[in-house]
Every structure is written in C-alpha cells, then in structure tokens.
Amino acid sequence: MTDHKDNSASHDHHDAHHSHDHGGHDHGGHDHGDMVGEFRRKFFIILVVTIPIVLLSPMIQGFMGVDWRFPGDMYIVAALSTFVYFYGGWPFIKGAVDELKGKEPGMMTLIGMAISIAFFYSMAVVFGFNGEQIFWELATLVLIMLLGHWIEMRSISNASQALESLASLMPNTANRISADDEVEEVAVDDLQTGDLLLVRPGEKIPLDGKIVKGTSQVDESMLTGESVPTEKTTDDEVIGGSINKEGSLTIEVEKLMDDSYLNQVIEMVKASQASKSRTQDITNRAAKWLFYIALAAGIITFFVWISIGASIDTSIQRMVTVMVITCPHALGLAAPLVISVSTALSAKHGLLIRNRPQFEQSRNIDAVIFDKTGTLTEGEFGVTDVQTFGDMDEDAMLSFAATVENDSEHPIARGIIDEADRRSLELYKMKDFNSITGVGIEGTIDDKNVKVVSPGYVKEQKMEFDDDNFNTWSSQGKTVVFLVIDESLAGAIALADKIKESAKETIDQLHKRNIKAMMLTGDNQKVADYVAQQIGIDEVYAEVLPDEKAKKVAEIKERGLVVAMTGDGINDAPALTEADVGIAVGAGTDIAMDSADIILVESNPKDILGIFSLSKKTFNKMVQNLVWATGYNVFAIPLAAGVLAPWGIVLSPAVGAILMSLSTIIVAINAQLLHRFEME
Structure with missing residues (x-):
C-alpha cells in the first residue's frame, strides 16, 4: 500500500495521486475420515468377539459365581483372542514397529508392548505355563484402546470439518456466456481465465473474478466470516464459493481453481496445521520420555513384585497395568487437538495462521506497529x-x-x-x-x-x-x-x-490491555500526527521509506518490546518479517503474503484483538491439557504399580486402560470447548 508522501493543502488535487494494492490470503485440515471408519469398524467387531472371551474367563466366572467351563473352552478363547490381538491390535502393533524403526518410541509402542505381553503370556498359560491366563484383559484392553482412538480420530475430524467443508463450497458447473451471447452450462474445470460467466440470484459464484456487469448483494460469510452480505457492483472483485443474493451478475474469470482464494486458504491452513508449535514440540519430547519412564517403571514393578513373593502372573499383571496406564496417549493428543480446533476456528473468523510459533507468541505482544494507509485508514x-x-x-x-x-x-x-x-x-x-x-x-x-x-x-x-x-x-x-x-x-x-471507524476502538482496547499503539508510515508528519491524534496512537514515525521500515521495527524491538507489525504485506514486507509477529491486514482476495505470519481476511484492524485473544485461549487450553495429561501420569504410575495393594486396592490392566481412555476423552472434550471462543 503506498502512503502519501505529501498530502498538503497547497497541492493541486489532480496531481495528488493515490494508489493502493491489496495483498492477500493463502485451507486446511486433515482427512481423518478413513481412520475414523477403520477404528469404528474394528471397535464393534472386537466388541462382539470380546463378549464370549470375557464370559469364558475363569476369573470372570468366579466373580459372577457361575461355572460355565467345558472341555477345550480355553482353546476357543485362545483362538478368539488371537483374532483380537492381530485384527484389533494391528494398528497399535504396526504403530509400535513404525515408532521403533524411527527410533521415536511413544504411545503406540507402549500399547503394542502391553497387549503383546498379555497375549503371549496368556498363550503360554494355555499351553502349560503355570499361571492364570488374562485373555479377557487383553480383549478389553484392545477394545478400550480402539474406543479411545475412535473418539480421538472423530474429535480431530470434527475439528477440521469447518475447513474440509470449504472445498464443497465451489459449484461443479458454471453458466458460461459464449461469444454470441449464448449461455451454456459447463464444468468449472473447463473454464479458462477471461471467460464470462452469468451468475443468477441464489447461485454460487464459480471462481474468483471481477464483475463486468450488474449489481448485487454477495454473501461471503463462509469465506471471510463477514456476516452481512456485501454490496458488489461493476469492477468489484468476487470470491469463488460466495453466494449471489439478489441481482444477476456477469463475471470475468480471473483465477482458476488452483489459484483461487478458497484453495489458497485450504493450502495455507493445511501448512499451518502441519507446522509444529513450540508447545507441541514440548509434548512430543514429553511423550518420548514417558515411554522410557513407563518401560523402566514396568520392569521395576515386575521385579519388586517378584521379590516380595508374588507370582509371575501377578507380577506381569502389575507390569502390564503400569505400561498401559502410563501410556502418553492423552499427552500426545493435548497439543494437536487444540491446534486443530484453533486453526479451524481462526479460519472461520477470517484469521489465517501461516506460522504457529508466531501465533502463539502474539499473546505476549507489548506493542503493535500500524502502517497507516489501508490499515488504520481506508486508503x-x-x-x-x-x-x-x-x-x-x-x-x-x-x-x-x-x-x-x-x-x-x-x-x-x-x-x-x-x-x-x-x-x-x-x-x-x-x-x-x-x-x-x-x-x-x-x-x-x-x-x-x-x-x-x-x-x-x-x-x-x-x-x-x-x-x-x-x-x-x-x-x-x-x-x-x-x-x-x-x-x-x-x-x-x-x-x-x-480513518476506519474501528480504528479508534481498536486502539482503546489495546490500551486496556497495556499494549502500546504505534504508527509507522511513509506519509508526511502532519498527516500522520492528525490521524494519530484522532485515534489515540502513542508513538508516530512518519516519512519513513519502505526500505527503512524494517530498521525502525528493529529499533523498537531493541527497547525490549515484543512487537507485532501490521501492514499490507507488500511495501511492508521487510517490516512484517522483522517483527516478532507479522500481521497482514486488508488482504482482499490475493493471498501472496509470504512475509506475514498471520493474515486478516477483512480490512478491520479490530480483528487484531481477535488474534491476541485466540492466541491466549489456545495457549491456556494447551497448558490445561498438558497439566492434566502429565499430572494424571504422576498419579497413575504408583497406583498401577500397586503401592495401595496392602490396602486391597489393585488395578487390573483393563481398569488401567479405562482410566487412560478417560484421560484421553477429557483432553479431547477440553480442546473442543475452544469452539466457544467468540471474536471481540
């Protein structure tokens, strides 16, 4: 955006040129549909097979006070359990192998080890080893793990649903106007740049383009978060996937599907979800260490129980329970679920996150530097x-x-x-x-x-x-x-x-949060001072050339301030990159914003407040999940090891699996509560 170098009253107004460009936006979400279906299918099949395994277990029969034993019953249980182990447990076994190959043991390794120990120990008992088989615990463990993963995958899938639904916004066909003014229905994939399209009231706009004829209200709420339909007329840009509400429009295609605003949003959010946050790195390291702790705790538990005279059967049960209950399932889920929800939520509200670490950093901002033209003013x-x-x-x-x-x-x-x-x-x-x-x-x-x-x-x-x-x-x-x-x-x-109507309110809200508001502009000092006075800017830096803006941002950072820079991402690119958090404002429909960490779809500076709020709420949710997941393990390991056994409190592997899954469910639900976030 080009700031006025001189706006003084003494100039001929027809020589006072003014121009501005809009920079723009770059969709995402992971497709977990197949995994959701796989875990759901496995869960119900294993549920059916688990019922006879549990009912034929001598331990369960003794608990129920019945005797349903018959010759060869244990071989039937062993056969059913083999199916449970290899069919139901396969995702965990495969995951464990993959983790060990990559020398990154974690959750899957723990589960795979636990069910393997239970399975092979029980098979040894069936074929003559002195002990008591625990096939029922193997089956219930696999069943509960499948349930936990089903819930996890469904949670992640639901979190990404808002993004995945964007792809369905694009219509498959369009009404193309031929050279002789005939209207023909063609596939959107067959359209070319420069084609003229007729969009009738109520129809979706097929691709990004410019109105060459007609006036209408266009609903862009699913794309930009702007709830009120926007008045559009000749020469205005329109976004593919938005809905034409009133009059007929003739649109010239400017961008095909791959370059469209919607596709760039999809790709940008995918990249955002793929970029690891600082908090996520911490949880990944914690999960790895938790594996080693679980392995050591399991082995120590086994030898301690053996040393106090417990049977191998009891000792193995204690070891298996420790390994199951220490599994970092909830810990590994703590950050990804919150990230998935917050990314979908931010896109829904017109905040596109390109770099997650900078987004997380935005909760600590001390000063916001505003470019003037197009950010605080209309341009x-x-x-x-x-x-x-x-x-x-x-x-x-x-x-x-x-x-x-x-x-x-x-x-x-x-x-x-x-x-x-x-x-x-x-x-x-x-x-x-x-x-x-x-x-x-x-x-x-x-x-x-x-x-x-x-x-x-x-x-x-x-x-x-x-x-x-x-x-x-x-x-x-x-x-x-x-x-x-x-x-x-x-x-x-x-x-x-x-001056934008929302500018003063934005500055007032920043001051309430003890955040300094600064202006960095190429415009002359008089104009900059006037705008600053109207909206309450704290510090003004005027007549700064584009190549000097980054240097000025660096100087402000040297004062010990955590700085966010807002601009249009074109002339302000170096400054956006130099700032701790670069925010592109007024991005329009062109998402070539490589210099920005966060992009605002709308030109409303008030959305900056939404970034800070969402960043803080996202971080709080991550911390809550991490505290729950790690705190749960600190409590669970000694309990699973049997420290309360002298008082008759002993956890079986199945109960351990239930508690672990409960932890996972709590973490998942807590992440989903982030959906209650509302823009300020």
Missing part, C-alpha cells in the same frame, strides 16, 4: 470538512462540486462524489466539461461557470476569504479544494484519507 479520500462563503448551503455547494467532479476519475473527485451519495444529494445537468492543467476542472451548470480548483488558483486570482479553517486543515495535512462559481468563491472542501 481513499473522504470529505472531512465543508465551509461555505456565501448564502449557499453545504448540500447545494456539494451538489455543484460533485456534478463537476462526476466526469473525473481522480481520487479526490471520488471522495466528493461519495460524500454527495452519502447525503443523498441530486446532481445537476452539466455541459462543457474541461480539465484545467495544474488548476482543476470546470463545467457549465445552469449557464454558470463552475470550477473546482486548487488553493494555488485562488491565491493567483487574489480571491479573499476567511482562511482560519483553511490554515487549520492545512496544518492537519488535509487536501483542500475550492468551489468557484462565476469567478466568485462559493466554498471550500477539505478531504483526507478516511
């Missing part, structure tokens, strides 16, 4: 003040000025016309339009010569007027033009880059 001229010099009222004067400016494409002309529209003023009929080089423009209205001119013209013609307001506006860096009717001054109009 286009708007009327701020009007003064009349005669009997004519403001509305009549604006009608004359807007009528003359109506044939001009200049940004100042646009600002005056927009103000007339805002006031619902009617324009007059004009003839003899003429551009006066270096001065302004003129035309004839009701046989009167009407000019809109620069202050220089007024001074040259030695026209006298009350210049108090003019001097004040000039000191604020506003651009001032004069309306002259038949060589008599009728009034003055001051224009400036319009």
Whole structure:
C-alpha cells in the first residue's frame, strides 16, 4: 500500500495521486475420515468377539459365581483372542514397529508392548505355563484402546470439518456466456481465465473474478466470516464459493481453481496445521520420555513384585497395568487437538495462521506497529470538512462540486462524489466539461461557470476569504479544494484519507490491555500526527521509506518490546518479517503474503484483538491439557504399580486402560470447548 508522501493543502488535487494494492490470503485440515471408519469398524467387531472371551474367563466366572467351563473352552478363547490381538491390535502393533524403526518410541509402542505381553503370556498359560491366563484383559484392553482412538480420530475430524467443508463450497458447473451471447452450462474445470460467466440470484459464484456487469448483494460469510452480505457492483472483485443474493451478475474469470482464494486458504491452513508449535514440540519430547519412564517403571514393578513373593502372573499383571496406564496417549493428543480446533476456528473468523510459533507468541505482544494507509485508514479520500462563503448551503455547494467532479476519475473527485451519495444529494445537468492543467476542472451548470480548483488558483486570482479553517486543515495535512462559481468563491472542501471507524476502538482496547499503539508510515508528519491524534496512537514515525521500515521495527524491538507489525504485506514486507509477529491486514482476495505470519481476511484492524485473544485461549487450553495429561501420569504410575495393594486396592490392566481412555476423552472434550471462543 503506498502512503502519501505529501498530502498538503497547497497541492493541486489532480496531481495528488493515490494508489493502493491489496495483498492477500493463502485451507486446511486433515482427512481423518478413513481412520475414523477403520477404528469404528474394528471397535464393534472386537466388541462382539470380546463378549464370549470375557464370559469364558475363569476369573470372570468366579466373580459372577457361575461355572460355565467345558472341555477345550480355553482353546476357543485362545483362538478368539488371537483374532483380537492381530485384527484389533494391528494398528497399535504396526504403530509400535513404525515408532521403533524411527527410533521415536511413544504411545503406540507402549500399547503394542502391553497387549503383546498379555497375549503371549496368556498363550503360554494355555499351553502349560503355570499361571492364570488374562485373555479377557487383553480383549478389553484392545477394545478400550480402539474406543479411545475412535473418539480421538472423530474429535480431530470434527475439528477440521469447518475447513474440509470449504472445498464443497465451489459449484461443479458454471453458466458460461459464449461469444454470441449464448449461455451454456459447463464444468468449472473447463473454464479458462477471461471467460464470462452469468451468475443468477441464489447461485454460487464459480471462481474468483471481477464483475463486468450488474449489481448485487454477495454473501461471503463462509469465506471471510463477514456476516452481512456485501454490496458488489461493476469492477468489484468476487470470491469463488460466495453466494449471489439478489441481482444477476456477469463475471470475468480471473483465477482458476488452483489459484483461487478458497484453495489458497485450504493450502495455507493445511501448512499451518502441519507446522509444529513450540508447545507441541514440548509434548512430543514429553511423550518420548514417558515411554522410557513407563518401560523402566514396568520392569521395576515386575521385579519388586517378584521379590516380595508374588507370582509371575501377578507380577506381569502389575507390569502390564503400569505400561498401559502410563501410556502418553492423552499427552500426545493435548497439543494437536487444540491446534486443530484453533486453526479451524481462526479460519472461520477470517484469521489465517501461516506460522504457529508466531501465533502463539502474539499473546505476549507489548506493542503493535500500524502502517497507516489501508490499515488504520481506508486508503481513499473522504470529505472531512465543508465551509461555505456565501448564502449557499453545504448540500447545494456539494451538489455543484460533485456534478463537476462526476466526469473525473481522480481520487479526490471520488471522495466528493461519495460524500454527495452519502447525503443523498441530486446532481445537476452539466455541459462543457474541461480539465484545467495544474488548476482543476470546470463545467457549465445552469449557464454558470463552475470550477473546482486548487488553493494555488485562488491565491493567483487574489480571491479573499476567511482562511482560519483553511490554515487549520492545512496544518492537519488535509487536501483542500475550492468551489468557484462565476469567478466568485462559493466554498471550500477539505478531504483526507478516511480513518476506519474501528480504528479508534481498536486502539482503546489495546490500551486496556497495556499494549502500546504505534504508527509507522511513509506519509508526511502532519498527516500522520492528525490521524494519530484522532485515534489515540502513542508513538508516530512518519516519512519513513519502505526500505527503512524494517530498521525502525528493529529499533523498537531493541527497547525490549515484543512487537507485532501490521501492514499490507507488500511495501511492508521487510517490516512484517522483522517483527516478532507479522500481521497482514486488508488482504482482499490475493493471498501472496509470504512475509506475514498471520493474515486478516477483512480490512478491520479490530480483528487484531481477535488474534491476541485466540492466541491466549489456545495457549491456556494447551497448558490445561498438558497439566492434566502429565499430572494424571504422576498419579497413575504408583497406583498401577500397586503401592495401595496392602490396602486391597489393585488395578487390573483393563481398569488401567479405562482410566487412560478417560484421560484421553477429557483432553479431547477440553480442546473442543475452544469452539466457544467468540471474536471481540
């Protein structure tokens, strides 16, 4: 976005060029559908097989006070348990092998070891080893592990659902307008850049493009989080997947599917979910160490029980229980689930996270540096003040000025016309339009010569007027033009880059959080000071060239502040990269924002507050899950080892599996509670 180098009132308003570019956005989520189906299917099959294994177990029969034994019953149980071990336990065995191959033992290794010990020990008992088989515990252990993984996969799948549903937003067909104005239905994949499409009311817009004909309200809520339909007319950009609500639109295709806004969002969020956060790295290391602790605790438990005279059967049960209950299932799930939910949630609210570590860092921000144009301001001229010099009222004067400016494409002309529209003023009929080089423009209205001119013209013609307001506006860096009717001054109009309505509220909220608000702009000092004064900016750095912005950000960081830089991601790219957190604001529909860590779909600076809030809530959820998962293991290991055995409290491997799965479920539910987050 190009800041004004000089916006002073003394310049001819037709030389005051102003331009701005929109930078943009880069979808994601993992497809866990197959895994959800696999674990669900295995769970129900193993459930059916587990019932006869449990009922034929001598231990269970003794507990129930029945005797259903018959010759060869243990061979039937052994056969059923073999099926349970190899079919139901296969995901865990395979996972354990993969972990050991990669020299990264973890959750799957623990489960695989536990069920293997239970299976082979029980098989040894069936074929003559002195002890008591624990096939029923093997079956219930596998069953509960399958249930825990089913719940886990379904939780992750649900967390990614908001992102995966984005892909279904794109329609499969489109109404293409041929060279002879015939409308034909074609597959979206067959469209080419430059094709003209007809989008009727109620239809989805097939691809990103520009409106070449028509006006309508377009619902982009599923894409940008903006709940109110947006007014769209000729030359406005539209996003593929959004819904045309009212009038028919003719759209020229600008981007095909692979380059579309929606696809870039999908790819960006996928990359975000794949990028490991600092907290996630901690949990992965913790899971690895927990494996070694579990292995050591299991072996020590076995030898301690043997040493106090317990049977091998009892000692193995204690060892198996320790290994199962110490399994870092919940720990390994703690961060990924929260990350999955927060990424989906952020995309839903129009916050696209490219780098997770920087997103996590944003909860610690001390100062936010704002680029001015397009971030705090609209990036286009708007009327701020009007003064009349005669009997004519403001509305009549604006009608004359807007009528003359109506044939001009200049940004100042646009600002005056927009103000007339805002006031619902009617324009007059004009003839003899003429551009006066270096001065302004003129035309004839009701046989009167009407000019809109620069202050220089007024001074040259030695026209006298009350210049108090003019001097004040000039000191604020506003651009001032004069309306002259038949060589008599009728009034003055001051224009400036319009400050966004949400800017002041954003700064107020930052101050409430003890976060400094700074402005870094290439605009002149007067303009920057005026904007800063209006919205409460703490520090202003003006007339800074784009290549100097990064250096200025570095200087601010040297003060010991954790800094977020907000800008459009183009001229501000070096500064965005230099900041602790780079935030691209006003990203529009072009997501080429490699320099930003976080991208805001909307141009609303208030969304920055949403980043800080979501970052803090995400971090809190991670910490809660980590505390629960690790705290649970600290409590569970001695309990599983049998420290309470003298008091008759002994946990079986199956009960250990139940407690472990309960921990997993609590972690999963806690992560899902993040869905209650609301944007500020």
